[in-house]
Amino acid sequence: MKNLKNEMTLTFKAISINESFARACIAAFCIQSEPSLEEITDIKTAISEAVTNCVVHAYPQKIGEVKIHVQLYDDSVVIWISDSGIGIDNIEKAREPFYTTKPEQERSGMGFTVMESFMDYTDVIKNEDRGITVKLEKYFKTKKSFAVGGLNA
């Protein structure tokens, strides 16, 4: 069983200016496990994609909140990014490359694809009450060997 090194929860308004803050905050937290620069950049990018989804799609009528929970291990990190917004009707469709509900806003539709490419494990879950949780996992390959399929596999 892996030893949990550290844990944190961050909550902020779902506004675009907080994207940079979220990237920097989670990256700084992960530094404790000494990931490589490339791994940190990958994590920042995936965080940015998940938070952007909350900012752009989750709350069309109001400014809601984003909650990020992080569990840090010696050789890996697990991150949950949650909102309590309108949710996603068809998650499978939303995860298709280049699919976007807002093409008029010049959206690439590559958010989930980037997350899946930059992280070792990505899951998108409908919350029981409202909204979506994106679960991301990254294994710090420069540290130790890793298991594929999620820490809880």
Place this chain on the structure above:
Amino acid sequence: MEVKNRIYNNTLYILLSGELDEHSAYNTRIKLDEIFEEKGFKQIIIDLSELDFMDSTGIGVLIGRYKKMKHKNIPIFICNPSTHAEKIFKMTGLYEIMPKII
């Protein structure tokens, strides 16, 4: 995000500095569209050497500019992407429409 530009020898050079994400995308789009209205160039080179971060929102901005310039038959090229930006460009196929030059 800062956008600098100059026209030299029929080429519009663009330098993007800072972070290109959802927060900076709107103003970056407006600034680039203003610059692209200028005359005196037949191609565009976007220098990413000072771009500290970008995510897929940046891809949307670049593709949008490509579509606008395609109507005017003005090609856009990318130079000096970071390792991180390179990864995103290759994943999204952006180089197929905006080739990288050295």
